[in-house]
Amino acid sequence: MASLNTFGSIMTYAIELEARLHNYYHQAGNLDRAKIADKNRSKLERVRRENVTEIKLEPIDGLDEANYDFDLSDTSAEGQQRVESMAARFYADVAPKMNVREAERMLNRVGKQHAQFAEE
Amino acid sequence: MVEKLKNYIGGEWVDSSATEYTPVVNPATCEVIAEVPDSPAADVDAAVSAAKEAFWEWRTTPVLSRAQYMYRLKALLEERFEEISRTIVEENGKTIDEARGEARRGIESVDFAMAVPSLMQGYKTEDISSGIDETAERQPLGVFAAITPFNFPMMVPLWFLPTAITTGNTFLVKPSPQTPLSMQLLYELLDELDLPEGVVNLVHGGIPASTAVMEHPDVVGVSFVGSSAVAKIVYETCAKHGKRVQAQGGAKNYIAVMPDANMEASIVNILGSAYGCAGQRCLAGSVVVAVGDAYDKLQEELKDRAAKLRVGMGLEETTQMGTVISESARERIEGMIEEGLKEGAELVLDGRGVKVEGFEKGSFVGPTILGGVKKDMTVAQEEIFGPVLSMIKVDSFDEAVEVINNSRYGNAASIFTSNGRYAREFKYRVQAGNIGINIGVAAAQASFPFGGQKDSFFGDLHGQGPDSIDFYTDRKVLIERWY
The missing domain is CATH 3.40.309.10 (Aldehyde Dehydrogenase; Chain A, domain 2)
Incomplete structure (x- = not known):
């Protein structure tokens, strides 16, 4: 597992996570959620592209992919809830570590959505 | 077989007349990823001739139309953003985040150039004497060139090219032979814009090409970024040949x-x-x-x-x-x-x-x-x-x-x-x-001039911001009286 130690590694992990969730919900037959995940991926890609600020690229400590163990084989309702809880935790952990406001805001927004889905 | 890079002259990709090619090396792998021509003065002359020929048609193209090309360039840069960033990494060795940051800052210079219709406005005072009005208006000057370094192979050329051409000049880039691939990619995008032939030109090479740019009688100004020792030579050579020059040097x-x-x-x-x-x-x-x-x-x-x-x-x-x-x-x-x-x-x-x-x-x-x-x-x-x-x-x-x-x-x-x-x-x-x-990297955003003093800068008008409008235009004064 790799460390989430840069702006790009965090944003890319989030982008790839949403792509994985898109496939996961397709498999689960939950097409609404699949569509939302794809939209999130696209928004996060835009944020990574538009808000990387070279003068504020600073090392980030204390985050690792290993802390986020997504079980994407279980497509049951309980499985989906666990995935959403894990996603919410990931976004809650990484958003405050970003020193770029737009990125922090988008990660928070997507995280809140996952937290909401986890409670549904 | 690695690609032998071509020059872009008069709206076409053309083989250099160089006899020597230099390998372009990926510094992380030491693999040769392309070969860049050591273009001779003849190639520079061909590019400058194309730019000179294009100047009048381009200069008379309405500024709003010129600015439209920048909107389209921005769209293409956004679309190919990841590819651009990865190209920067492959030829320069910096991190992908840094390359994305560089590409972003380059795009900010394109954003700045979109505002040229406002930024190059002149000014007028009525009745400077009875019944006499005086106007200062900005006009483009002709063929400009940029000689650019390896460390920001996409961003630095974009400090200059967008503003230079949107103000109505034609342009030639001579990038670093160590990192020519970003410019190769940028010119592929510029080619897609269908600019009039000769408005933008690219000549690869080293010292012979740079010298030819600095000494060419039809180049009216040169923007340079590199070491202080070379910046001073560029400043002196361009001044000797009657050109405008902004030469950014090294730093400590x-x-x-x-x-x-x-x-x-x-x-x-x-x-x-x-x-x-x-x-x-x-x-x-x-x-x-x-x-x-x-x-x-x-x-x-x-x-x-x-x-x-x-x-x-x-x-x-x-x-x-x-x-x-x-x-x-x-x-x-x-x-x-x-x-x-x-x-x-x-x-x-x-x-x-x-x-x-x-x-x-x-x-x-x-x-x-x-x-x-x-x-x-x-x-x-x-x-x-x-x-x-x-x-x-x-x-x-x-x-x-x-x-x-x-x-x-x-x-x-x-x-x-x-x-x-x-x-x-x-x-x-x-x-x-x-x-x-409380800022470690005091990098001026595109709408501010990139400062520099003492041996870090030779010239008076800096790159970026309002200085760049001044550098790429002349102010013509009109004094008028009507009977």
Whole structure:
């Protein structure tokens, strides 16, 4: 597992996570959620592209992919809830570590959505 | 078989008439990824002729239409953003985040050029004498050229080209032969815009091509970024040949840290400044001047944090510091570290001999810290252009300013403090063109001029911002009376 130690590694992990969730919900037959995940991926890609600020690229400590163990084989309702809880935790952990406001805001927004889905 | 790069002249990709080609090397793998022609003066002459021929039609194209090309260029740059960023990494060795940041800053210069219809407006005063009105209007001048460096192969050409052509000039880029692929890609995008043939031209090469640009009678102005030694030659040669010139040179950027600074924030900023782009940027913090008690804590913390930076292949998202540009750069940087040690500096953190698994041939130098540096040592005075941070201890703010102003360079300087008076005094007294207050990399955004003083800049109008409008236009004065 790799460390989430840069702006790009965090944003890319989030982008790839949403792509994985898109496939996961397709498999689960939950097409609404699949569509939302794809939209999130696209928004996060835009944020990574538009808000990387070279003068504020600073090392980030204390985050690792290993802390986020997504079980994407279980497509049951309980499985989906666990995935959403894990996603919410990931976004809650990484958003405050970003020193770029737009990125922090988008990660928070997507995280809140996952937290909401986890409670549904 | 690697690609032999072509020049772009008069709206077409054409073979160079060069007899020699130079390999373009990926500094992380040492693989040859292309071959770049050492274009002779004849190729430059062909490009300038095409640009000269295109000038009148382009100059008479309405400025709003010229600006529209910038909107389309921006769209293409956004669409190919990741490809551009990866190309920068492959030829330069910086991290993918840094490459994305570079591409973004390049796009910001395109954004700036979109505003040229407003920015190049003139001004008028009625009745400067009875019944006489006076107007100053901006006009483009002709063929401009840019000679650009390896460290920001996409961003630096974009500082110049968008504003130059949107103000109505035609243009020629001669990029660094070490990193020509970003420009190859940019010109593929420019080709898609269907600009009139000859408005933008690209000639690859080294000294012969650069000399031909500087001496060509039909080139009206040159923008240059590179080392101070070459910037001075460019300035003198262009002046001798009657051209406008803005020549940005090298740097030795000092970072003063006061005991009252927010140490945690300062350390993170200093790390980014010293080791971002492996120290190969003209705004890299190179010398920390720590005042009083700040020194010991800073040195210890910087050592711990710098040692943890992940050095590696730039395309891996978790890499925090990439390569330097070449093996010869690595040898030169390591030689300067050695020189610092011989002059009495203390080796706090040694980045020499770093090997990265899977990229054993890569040109890596790890984060290095030299402590106990004195202000007259070579490592405190000369540009290293690598990930080497020298640390000087001084007793007072005044002494810090004296050390900084002792440098022959004046590109950037920063202070970390929570005291507004020190911040103001620093800004007021320090002889550098870009000042950072609690900012490690004082990089001007596209709508501000990129400053530079002393041996860091030769010329009077800087790149970027309003200065660039002045550089690429002339003000013609009209005095009129009607009977």
